[in-house]
Structures are given as structure tokens and as C-alpha cells.
Amino acid sequence: MVYMWGQNSAGQCAIANQHHVPEPTPVSISDSETSPLLSVRILQLACGEEHTLALSISREIWAWGTGCQLGLITTTFPVTKPQKVEHLAGRVVLQVACGDSHSLALVQCLPSQDVKPVPERCNHCSQLLITMTDKEDHVIISDSHCCPLGVALSETQAESHDAITPSTGESLESKNLSKSQGGEKKTLRENGLSVASEVNIENMQPVNAEATHPEQEITEATGIPILGNVPLFPDNHVEKACLQKLSDDSLQGHPETGGEVEVAQSLTEEPNPSLPSPPTTSTSALNSLVVSCASAVGVRVAATYEAGALSLKKVMNFYSIAPCESGLQSGNASLGPEGLKDSREEQVKLESMQGKKSSSLVDIREEESEGVSRRLSLPGLLSQVSPRLLRKAARAKTRTVVLTPTYSGEADALLPSLRTEVWTWGKGKEGQLGHGDVLPRLQPLCVKCLDGKEVIQLAAGGHHSLALTAKSQVYSWGSNTFGQLGHSDSPTTIPRLAKVCDENGIWSIAAGQDYSLFLADTDDFQPGLYYSGRQEPAESDHDICTKTASLLGSCSKLGYISSVTAGKNSCLALVDKNIMGYIASLHELATTERRFYSKLSDIKSQILRPLLGLENLGTTTTVQLLQDVASRFSKLCYLIGQHGASLSSFLHGIKEAKSLAILKHASLFLDSYTEYCTSITNFVVMGGFQLLAKPATDFLNKNQELLQDLSEVNEENIQLVELLNTLFFLPIRRLHNYARVLLKLATCFEVTSPEYHKLQDSSSCYETLALHLGRKRKEAEYTLGFWKTFPGKMTDSLRKPERRLICESSNRALSLQHAGRFSVNWFILFNDSLVHAQFSTHHIFPLSTLWVEPISEEVGSVNGLKITTPEEQFILVSSTPQEKTKWLRAISQAVDQALRGMSDFPPYGSGSSVPRQEPPISRSARYTFYKDPRLKDAIYDGRWLSGKPHGRGTLKWTDGKMYSGMFRNGLEDGYGEYKVPNKALNKDDHYVGYWKEGKMCGQGVYSYANGEVYEGCFQDNMRHGHGLLRSGKLTSSSPSMFIGQWVMDKKSGYGVFDDITRGEKYMGMWQDDMCQGNGVVVTQFGLYYEGTFSLNKMMGTGILLSEDDTVYEGEFSDDWTLNGKGTLTMPNGDYIEGLFNGEWGSGIKITGTYFKPSLYESEKDRPKILRKLGNLAVPADEKWKAVFEECWHQLGCENPGQGELWKAWDNIAVALTTNRRQHRDSPEILSRSHTQTLESLEFIPQHVGGAFTVEKYDEIKKYLIKACDTPLHPLCRLIETLVAVYRMTYVGVGANRRLLQEAVKEIQSYLKRIFQLVRFLFPDLPEEGSTIPLSVPLPQERKSFCTGKSDSRSESPEPGYVVTSSGLLLPVLLPRLYPPLFMLYALENDREEDIYWECVLRLNKQPDTALLSFLGVQRKFWPVTLSVFGDTKKVLPTTKDSCFASAVECLQQISTTFTPSDKLKVIHQTFEEISQSVLATLQEDFLWSMDDLFPVFLYVVLRARIRNLGSEVHLIEDLMDPYLQHGEQGIMFTTLKACYFQFQGEKLNKTPPPRNPNGVGIRDCIGSSPFPGGAKKNPPPPPKATEDLVLLHASSTDGAAPELLKGPRRRSREEASWGSTERCHWFPGCTCPIQDHLLRAHVWPQRWGREPQTRRGASGASWEVCEYSELLVISVLLALTGSLLKNQIVP
Secondary structure, three states: OEEEEEEOOOOOOOOOOOOEEEEEEEEOOEEOOOOOOEEOOEEEEEEOOOEEEEEEOOOOEEEEEOOHHHOOOOOOOOEEEEEEOHHHOOOOEEEEEEOOOEEEEEEEOOOHHHOOOOOOEOOOOOOEOOEEEEOOOOEEEEOOOOOOOOOOOOHHHHHHOOOOOHHHHHHHHHHHHHHHOOOOOOOHHHHOOOEEEOOOEEOOOOOOHHHOOOOOOOOOOEOOOEEEOOOOOOOHHHHHHHHHHHHOOOEOOOOOOOOEOOOOOOOOOOOOOOOOOOOOOHHHHHHHHHHHHHHHHOOOOOOOOOOOOOOHHHHHHHOOOOHHHHOOOOOOOOOOOOOOOOHHHHHHHHHHHHOOOOOOOOOEEOOOOOOOOOOOOOOOOHHHOOHHHHHHHHOOOOOOOOOOOOOOHHHHHHOOOOOEEEEEEEOOOOOOOOOOOOOOEEEEEEOHHHOOOOEEEEEEOOOEEEEEEOOOOEEEEEOOOOOOOOOOOOOEEEEEEOOOOOOOOEEEEEEOOOEEEEEEOOOOOOOEEEEEEEEOOOOOOOOEEOOOOEEOHHHHOOOEEEEEEEOOOOEEEEEEOOHHHHHHHHHHHHHHHHHHHHHHHHHHHHHHHHHHHOOOOOOHHHHHHHHHHHHHHHHHHHHHHHHHHHHHHHHHOOOOHHHOHHHHOHHHHHHHHHHHHHHHHHHHHOOHHHHHHOOOHHHHHHOHHHHHHHHOOOOOOOOHHHHHHHHHOHHHHHHHHHHHHHHHHHOOOOOOOHHHHHHHHHHHHHHHHHHHHHHHHHHHHHHHHHHHHOOHHHHHHHOOOOOOEEEEOOOOOEEEOOOOOOOOOEEEEEOOEEEEEEOOEEEEEEHHHOEEEEOOOOOOOOOEEEEEOOOOEEEEEEOOHHHHHHHHHHHHHHHHHHHHOOOOOOOOOOOOOOOOOOOOOEEEEEEEOOOOOOOOOOEEEEEEEOOEEEEEEEEEOOOOOEEEEEEEOOEEEEEEEEEEEEOOOOEEEEEEEEEEOOEEEEEEEEEOOOOOEEEEEEEOOEEEEEEEEEEOOOOOOOOEEEEEEEEOOEEEEEEEEEEOOOOEEEEEEEEOOEEEEEEEEEEOOOOEEEEEEEOOEEEEEEEEEOOOOOEEEEEEEHHHEEEEEEEEEOOOOOEEEEEEEEEOOOOEEEEEEEEOOOOOOOHHHOOOOHHHOOOOOOOHHHOOHHHHHHHHHHOOOOEOOEOOHHHHHHHHHHHHHHHHHHOOOOOOOOOHHHHHHHHHHOOOOOOOOOOOOHHHHHHHHHHHHHHHOOOOOHHHHHHHHHHHHHHHHHOHHHOOHHHHHHHHHHHHHHHHHHHHHHHHHOOOOOOOOOEOOOOOOOOOOEEOOOOOOEEOOOOOOOOOOEOOHHHHHHHHHHHHHHHHHHHHHHHHOHHHHHHHHHHHHHHOOOOHHHHHHHHOOOHHHOOOEEEEOOEEEEOOOOOOOOOOHHHHHHHHHHHHOOOHHHHHHHHHHHHHHHHHHHHHHHOOOOOEOHHHHHHHHHHHHHHHOOOOHHHHHHHHHHHOOHHHOOOHHHHHHHHHHHHHHHHHHOOOOOOOOOOOOOOOOHHHHHOOOOOOOOOOOOOOOOOOOOOOOOOOOOOOOOOOOOOOOOOOOOOOHHHHOOOOOOEOOOOOOOOOEOHHHHHOOOOOHHHHOOOOEEEEOOOOOEEEEOOOOHHHHHHHHHHHHOOOOOOOEOO
């Protein structure tokens, strides 16, 4: 919360209409851009004379008060409501400061990627920022564009700030200028003056090294006065006064020059004893000036050359001193004033003193050391220097050395950033804005000459400004009336270096109205306070001032000053009590860190940068290493600077030890020091300092004193190389200081306190690192000494920067076993390899792939060491056991370190070294083979075990081959991926699958470069077993697919080949990639071929069946050609026998006899070609043998059923576990439920012993369901493969109705063979058809599905208690095969289902009551009321689709089930629903008769509208369990089948069918008809039958009528009264005896639309029967005999 009080005349207290605020009043600061309004939390406040700035916690500036110093886009003052300074929105503001009428902000630099290129035009007024004019005798290069607002807005800001017009800005500036200058304004042209601006050229290299001060920076800029046109001091009197004032600071130079340019970035000022003489030729001097400027800054020269103001000679004389030389003048004494030679020169100097204009913001940096002294001599006058030539000279190729701080994102996030900018705005009449002029600024503008100076603190006085850098330097600018700037008594409009104290660095600043305070370090680490500026007089009336900063001795008695603050005429100091030396230790740490940063900065600028700029530094490796050292040094230097700034800020705060950066972020410091030490030791190992000695001799000799001073070496005769070595290892010594100071801090706390332990541990950690890095230095020097003595031929190949020597066998302490007598074997152990040198050759064994073990005494070599590498194995013999132990330990430690990484430094916080361990036998490493012929030059990266690849890895050959996967004992073994490049097709062959002993073996997918893809089994790198081959794509020339058995890379055995181009599918036997044996071919045109194939051709006897049922049976030859004897049968029964020759569909030549039989005497005479289909096809049990053999092999059985049970279960468990690990990272393959299922499947079921019960049967069934739903289980893979081959066979062209019986037989074969597998896994499982004894006997009576009456059971056991393959396996197999199978059924029954469906659609148009009446449903079964959503409604004549709705919905579910058992359950439930509906209507028990039940069921079937009812019926009939056929569900299914065929046989006429005039039809017998004519009288009831009458029927193949077969039959009295001459009472028009109805029932022919046929009965009598379905006859027969459902249905 912000509270303000005091003077408020300008609204600076954020309160309106109140000149004075007597007591603290809260200030409300809220962000209007948020909804709802959010209060802004404030981090810092700064107050000026008429304005206030606040820095929010989100690093945004808020301002209120009056004046342009607010930086707001407004013209209405005062501003009493705090507003955000939008110009700096989005930037990170670190600090704000306020002077009387100006403002300062310290802003963090944008990331490099966010910096936008400088535009060519002003974004505000669209004028060119740089102009270049080529005149007759001179060139004008100008960037003198001055935007009216004094700042170039960005594009987005320019769009949003259009309200501020240029004229407004001009008027505001003019007003301020006129006010300060008495209202008199004159332009430059009127006074004949020319204004010079400055060009800052940074990073210049000193040439005169003797005159260089130790604190002098190479990056100091040099001011070059260049003409401009900014109006300054238009009044002549003011001008003269300023000239006189500035003359005191002018430097004395050569008499011809008339003075020397003042240094812009103020270095120490002292006269240079040796000034260069002016150039002999004025033209060349001036040309050099222009060209050098152009070469320094390129096309954008931030200067203006106005030749009209100066003559060529004067300009030449004025620039005769090189900028770099003038920039090196150092000293403290200023020369006295001297008369000026030329008024124009003085004017130029005067303007140069004022610095840059606001628009000249280009900061020119020269990174190369010699770049400043380089001059180009161009012939001719200045007029010959055109802009194009300047650009060309600017693009001259020069060697540039960039040595900028390596910024660390992590360090910037944890420590104060040094990448800062200074932004100023407000009134600038005293130059306090630092932009090189006295113009006001309405909005913040960056002070470019402070870029890169690492400013960390700002202070603003009344009319002057201060900036403190991380190097403990202070830049000051603005008014200097009382010497408050600290460097001279002249004002400056650009920042200059203040001279406060020579040796001690400044770490805090403050500024008052006319004075400045500087808090500096002293020798005893107690801060000293310096003062510079106005002082109050003691007795005299005149104010006195301090020209230079002076130490306030009285303040040193106060103690340890932590911060100072200055007001208008008052200042304040905050002092800490030094309890137990805690504060003193903190100041010691901060002071030494700041001094250390200054020293590192000097080393970087004065030593490292010149070294990088030298030519001929040596090899590329040496240069790269030196650059790496420079980069690491810069990063460490930047970190130290950040830490120094952090400590300065820390001293201003609460000073908690736990908040110290070297404690909180210790890993950051440890890593930076370790990285630097690594780079410098690498440089030492490569002899970097020795290589630098020659090219840097001159530089080092000239700067030997500087080197000794920086390296803190006092020896006189030390070599320069050693001096350099000591200098660059200097940062490592800082770690000891950290440890010492932290230990001193720890003594200030109790031993038991957490602070003590934290400081103690950190001190130990820094000390440990210092010792570790010291050892690293010794290792590097030891290695360097070894390379000096090593033979030169092998040095180049073995010498690497990161390689260190551990030990070597030059003293013959180690030798090779069984070595030759005259052989020389030298073993050298490095930290990364073991080298075996022999004469002039050597071999390198990487330690990561080296195994060492001592040889036991039993082997015979007591002092032997066995060395194992991937391709070699040898024994080293030491001279003594001690040497053996030494080498064993050295090699083991070296291998362990190589495996753990090059750095063996313990992790932070451990406090001690990690205990050494023996190197692991199994490890990960990278190795390049050189000896193995198969793997020569191949690179392996992965797991190893005792010298061989073992585990997961990647192997890459030089020719592009690559294997990635599992290895075992050095060979590919397990799951892996393999790529082989195909150069001809410019693609890769790609294999993904299993390997064994280096060869493809097992399941895999091979994608060939030509587009073919094989999925299946491999053996010995060949396709062997079951597999699928896809050739080409649908758009290619010959796409095809083959799935089947392969033997030794060739198709052999049963397979299916789909030729997509020809639209043909072959299903048969193969041999040697050709069709060989029995097979079937179907085409897309519906043709069906069946026969014997040889060499891809159908040869010999075969069958051809067309879509229209035309059949050819005979001999074939090449390409489906009919050739030889045969029989051609037409769809109508006509046939031709003879000789055929020709291709089907292209004309056939026939020689033979045509037969047209009209009526066959018996069934024997009817053609039976259709019944013979499949005889020449491959038997179902012979298909897909390879699939089942593969499954048996996975279970460990060589042949089906021959194997050990325990081994099979072990293989299943291994497969599950292995594949689970393999797919551990594949969540799309294994879901969580699958994972849980896998865990349950890993337990082997135990069913050994005891009787096999239903519970065990259910457990087996549940296990199979889980196994078949788990992709990794062998049984699931078997099922998935069978599903794939089945769909491949019967989908597409294979969806041919002729293949239905083959498809059904194939499923039945699957069931049989899978059942064999299951019985092998579960030996207790009984055989097919066995009955499982019930553990709990069923009750003697059970409820009937329709009456609730009990009945005794004497049939077969309940469904599910009889072991059948279909009951056990169909639930898991049939749902996957259902789509292609049901499609075949639909195609086969398409014609009859169309008839059925038309009948269903026609009859369903009738309302419920009409349809019930038409079907003959007795009225007592008609529903009277219906319940719809809980409401009871009456059944009306118009009601439709409402009666028996529950039964209809139940029956409709038959299409949603898959297995026959599930479909039978649906039928059974439908009967239950019918009974429940009728029971609800009758409200009493009743007995069903077939005459009553059948019409109701007809109604339900009609209303169910099952589209493919015929296919459903045939599927159930083909696949249902045999034992269900004679049970209750079998009878119900028979009834459904009878309904289907009755609807199919119904003649569809639009009008009712004709009635028989002689009697009634079947509908008249069972109910009234909805058609005209009404119903006839009911016939006499049929005779009753005995309860135990059993009728069995059979189809006779010889055409004879069926007759009663064996079975008991007790004739009742009613039956005995039947006479043989008694006629049928139920079927009018029937003349057969009633006895024949017991044998074969028939219906009235006219009613069902079929012609009657005469047949002979068993008694020899003839009768007429309808050609109707046998099943309907059976159902009616059962109804007549009364044997249906035993006692449940009576006649």
C-alpha cells in the first residue's frame, strides 16, 4: 500500500485540489485494463519535485504529478490518478529514480531473439534516418534526423498514439527551450555555427601499452567530434561563457591541431608523451578518416560531415590524432585553459562537448583489436569517395573476434541480470537525460552509450544523474555546477566516468540536490563514504563545492554502513552492528567478490581479447580450445559480476545467511568453475600456452608488468608461459576464499544451529572442489609432460584435449604374455582408453568396452591380468604382485570413471568422494568394430556383457545397414528392427520382428523396397511357415495378396492367392511358388472353378459353375479352357454330353448329345452336380496346417499333442512376460485392463486330480475368454491368425455363395483342432460330446416356460453340461468370423429371402387385430389393453405394432447375437415373453397347443421384421450343438424355421387368394379370415394321441416316402377306431387316408400356390402333396400327433 504526504501543488501526492497533504494518505493504484479492477502492488517509490514514480511488483512504472518527466501520453496536468507508463510496458524495469524534473529507469535488456533490426525510416514521421549525399568535393553522411517527439515510436505505439501530433511535440519543445534561453531562439544557419555529435567506438584495443592504467578498460569509447546541425546556445553570451568554462577541460595537443578531442567515455586523463605527427598529405588523411569511419560502422555511419563549415585543411588538422590514441590518454590533472586557434574549431569542440543528439543513437562497436588503428589510403580528393565506395570499404573482410559475456538463462533467473539499459525522460536543459543534448523528452528514451556497461543502480539528483556499474564504476552526467558529477566542474550531456577513488570500488550511490554520495570499499573491508558537490559554508556567505570526491572521515567511525540515501539537502546512512564478526565477514565476501570481478574483467579485456586477436595462433584445434577457454572465462566472469551485484543488494537487506547465493545456488557456481577448469586444463594438455608464446611474444613482453600484476606473481625471472598459466588458473583460487569466508560465517552461529551446518557443508564442498580442480591441473601438467617425451609420430593420433595419463609401462613393469623375444610392448593407461604400442604401431582399447579380471593361481600365471575386449582377449603379466594389484586397481578405477563420465567430482552435499566400485560386467557403451569380417567398421551402441553385445542395442554398418533391437552373446537375438538400403531403388528394405542367433527367425514383418510386404514366420533369414505377402498397391500394375504356407522362401502347402488385377482368387495347394494340387478359383464375375492344378494351370477333370447355375463337369486344359469330355447342365435341367473345346465366355465348340428330360422318374435321375461341389477342393482339415503347427511349436511340441504339459505352460508364461516387457512403452497395445488380465494369465491353472466338475469347466471357459482377448497369448495369436486367413479367403472376390459350405466346414475344422489344443493344456477336459456329472443334482421337477406346471425330465443334460467344441470355443471364435460368414449366408439365401421379405412387408401393413384374425389367433389370446409408459390403453382396430411388443423386441435381438446358442436363447426367451403376455391377458393357467401357439408365433415373427431371417435360420442349423436338436430349444427353433418357410411359400397377390369351393382352407380351420367371405365352420377336432407317442422321421435318398421308424407306440382306443378308409377332416380336397397323415402331412395345394404332385405312400396308395418345406411338414405332423413338448401342448 502506498501512503503520501507533503507538498501537492503539482498533484505529486495523487490528490486533486489540495496543495498540501498534512498526514499520510493512501494512494489507490489500480489497473484499468483488468476487469474487475485489480489493485497494483508496489515494489519501489521515487519522488521528484513535481512528480512521483512507482515500480509495481509486475515491473511496470506508474506515474502521477505534472510535467513531461511523467512519460505519459497526455497534455492535461496535473495527473492525480496514477497512470501506467505505456512506453515501457512489457519490459522488465528493475529500478526507478526521480530528479527535480527528470526520471530514470533501469530496464533489463530484451532477449537477443526479441531485438528488432533498426528500421531505415522513422516510424513516426516516415523520414529517412540516414542520408548520404555525394557532392563535388565532399560526402555528407548524416543521421541527423530529429523526430519532433524526440523518440521513434514502434509501429504499434505509433498507431495507438496518433493523437499526439508532431506539431504538439514541437510546440512543447520550443516552449521549454524558449523558457530556458530567455525566449531568444536562433538557428544554426543564422549564427553560422555547426554542431558536432559524438560517435562512440567501443571495445578498442590499446596500442600504447606503457600508458595503460591497471584499471583501464579496453572497451572505453573515444569521442570523435563530427559536425551536426542541432541548435545549441544560440545566444552569443551564453556561448562564450560555455566556451570559457569548457576550455579548462580541453586537452593540449600538437600546435597544428589546435587541441585534442575530449574522450567521451572518460578514462584517466593524462598527457601522452608521444603523440603521432600529422599525415603528410591532407587528402589521404581525410580519406582515411572517412573510410575508416565507414569501415567501422558499415553503411549506417552515425555521424554528419558538413564540409561547408570547415576547410579541408582544418578538418585534416583537427582529425590528425587517431581516435584510439586519443582514447588512451590517462591522468588526473587537467591542463589549464589556452586561447583557441580558430573560432570555428572552438565551435566544433563546443558542440562536441554537448554530445550526441537524441536521434544519433547508433552505438558503434569495434570488436577487433587492431581495427581502430587500421587506415585505408584512397587516391584522389574526397570527391572521389562516393557512397558506393564507402559501402564497399565498409564490407571489407576483416577478422573479427567477438568476446561478449556468455549469458546463462539459469543464472539470469536466479541472480541479478547485468544486461541492463538506462532509460531517461523529462526536462534536459542541464543535460541530465544523457542523450547528448538539452532537449526535453516526453517519453522514455534509451541512453545508448550506457549499453553494455552493466549498470546495476541509478540515482537522480536535482539536475544530474548517476549510474553504478557492476565493475564498481560510476557514470555521471548533467549539471556540474558544484562538482557533483565527481570528475570536473564542466557539465556534460552524456555519461562520463566519475573519478571518486582510484583503487577502491564503489558499490552504492545516492544523489541529492547538488551533491552525490558514493559508498566505496576500503582496505579493511569497512565501507567508506565519499562526498562530492555543494557544501554549506561554515562562516562565509558563499557556498563552497568539492571539485573532487572526498572521503567523509567522520562517517568511518559509525561502523559498517550498509546503505545511504540522499534528499534535497539531507542525507542518511544505515549502519549495521558487527556482532561476532558476522557483518565484517559479509562485507569481506562482497568486497573481495567485486574486486575479483574487476580483476577478471581486466584479464578479459586487456589480456584475453588481445590474444584472440593475434594472427597465426596455431592449428584449428588450438584456436578452438582458446575460444572455448574464452567462452568459459566470460561465462564465469559474468556469473561473478552477478554475484557481486547480488551481494551488494544482499547488504542492503536483512542479511540472512541462508539467503546467500553461494549457498542457495551452489550448484551453479560449482558447475561454472568445473566447466572453466575443464576447458583450461584441456588447453594445457594440448600445449596451448607454449603455442601462444611465439605469436604473442611481443604483446607479452610489452605487458609483462601488467601480467604480473594481474596474476599476483612477484617473481622477476618467471617465464611468460608460466605467467600465463598462473594467470588463467587464477579463478580456481577463488574457491579457497569462498570456503574460508563461509567457515568464518559459520563460527558466528551455534554449532547446533541449521545455519552452522549449512555453512559448514558449503565450505567443505567449495574446498573439496578446489582440491579436486587442483588435482585436475596436476593431471593436465603430468599429461603434458608425457606428451613431450612421447614419440612424435603417434602423438597426433593419440593426443586429445580431454585425454589424461594415468600410468604407463615404460619401466617394463607390465608385459604381454607369450610375447616374442624381440617384441616391444608398451601399455599406456589413459582415462578413456588402454593403448598397446608396438614399435611404430599402436592399438587403442576404449575403457568403456574393456573388462579386466585377475587370473587365479590355478591357471598358472600368478601375476596375470586377463583383458577382454569385444574382438580381442589377452593376458598381461606384471613383474610383482604389488604391480599386479596396482594395475588392476588403476584399470578398474579408470573403467569405472569412464563409465560414470569424465567428471569424478562428488555431487553437491555429499561432503566426500563417492566410494570406488568395481566396474559392472553388464554396461552400456559404444564401440566400432575393426576385426570381425561381418561387423568390420560397424558401430554398436548399447548393452554389453563380458565383451559381447548383450541386451538392447543399435548396430550400424558403413554401407547403411542398421539393426536396432535385442542381442544375445554378440548376435542378434530377440525382437529387433533391421534396415538394408536398396541402392537401385533408393529405398530401404525394412524388417521388424524376431531373431535367433543372428538370423531372422520367428514372427516378423519385412517391407521390401519394391513395395512388397511380408508378414509371417521366418527361419534362417527365409520365409518359412505361415505368412502373408502383399505385392504392389491398388494403383500399381500387378497388385496381389497371398496368405498361406511357405517353405524355404517359397509358397508350399495350402494358401490363398488374391489376384486383384484379374479379379480372381485361388484357394488350394502350392509347391515351389506354383499352384499344384486341388484347388478352387472364384472370379469377380461369379464363376466358380474346382479341380486339380499343375504348374499354375487347371488340368484334368474339374467343375465350372457360373452365376446362373450353369454347370460344366469335365476335362480342362490351360487357362480355364474346356478341352475334352464333359457334361454341360443348364439351369432348367437340360444338359449336353460330348466333347468340348474353347474358353468359357468366348465361344465353345461342342460335339455331343443334347438331353431335355421333362420329368424324372426318381431322385436318382436328377443331376447331382451341385451336391458334388467341394469334392475336388482341399479338405478343411488340410487347410492352415502351418498356423496350428506354429502354435504347437510355441507350446514346445514338435507334433500336435506330443509334448510335455509343464513345458507348454512355461512357454506360455515366458511369452506373456517377454512380450509384456517388449510392449511396456506401448500403451496403445496394452491397456490397463489387458495388463490386469496378463497378470491373471501368468498363473497356471491347476486342475489335476479329482472328478471334472461343471465349476472346472467354467474356469476353463473363462480362461479361454481371457486368453483369446490378450494379444500376447499364444492362443490369442492363433485365433487372430485364423480370423485373418478366414477374412482373406471369404472377403472380396471370395464372397461367393458357392463357398458357403466350405466356409462352414472350415469353422468346424477350426473348432476341432483348437479343441485338441485346449485338451492338451487341460488334460482333465472330457472328450467331445461327453457329459459332465453334476456336483449338485437338479431338482426332480422344473417349471414349464408357459404354464408353471412341473414336468419330469428324461432328455439329455442341460445345455452347457455337455462338452462340445462349439459350446466351448464358438463364443470366442464366431464373433470375429461373423461378418464374412453371414455375408455368405445372405448371398446364398438372397432369392428366397426376397420372397420372404416381400410377404413380411405386405402383411405388416395390416393393423394388429386384422393381422391376428388373418393368422388365426384365437380371440382369447388377443390383448385387450396395452401398457405404454405406465399408461393403460385399449387396443383399437387401428392399433398397430403394439400387441406382443415385448416378444417382438426380444426376437429382434436375434440379429445382435453371434453364436447359435445365444440365438437359441433369444428364441426361447421370445416364447417366454409370449406366454407371459397371454398369461397376463387370461389371468389363469392354461395349456398351449401347437394350434394355439403357432399362429401367435407367426404374428411375432412378422412384426419382428428380421431382414435376413433365412440366413439366421441356416446359420443356427449348421452350427448348433447336435444335442440341442431334440430338446426344448430345438423344437422352438424348428417352429421358427417353419414360420420362415411358410412366409416364403405364401403367394403374394394384391387380392386375397381364391377360396376352395369344396371346403375350407387351413386359415379357416384356425381362425377367421380378414378377407371377404367370412370364416367357414370349424372342422371336427383332430384325434387325440397318447402321451408317449414318439415319432421319428428320416429322409429317404431313394425317393420313397418316409415311414414310422423304431420307437414304442401304444395305440389308444380313439386311435384304434380310425379306419383305413377314413378320410382327412382337416385338409379339404385331400383324398389320402388318415394314416398317411401320420407319415407325411400336406396342405391344400391351391391355398399355397403350388401344383400338387402325386406320391406313393407306404401302403401303396397315392396321394397329392404340396411341394413344401419338410420342416413345415414336420411341425404340422407333430401338432397332429400331439407329441410336441410331451404333456405341455395338447391337441
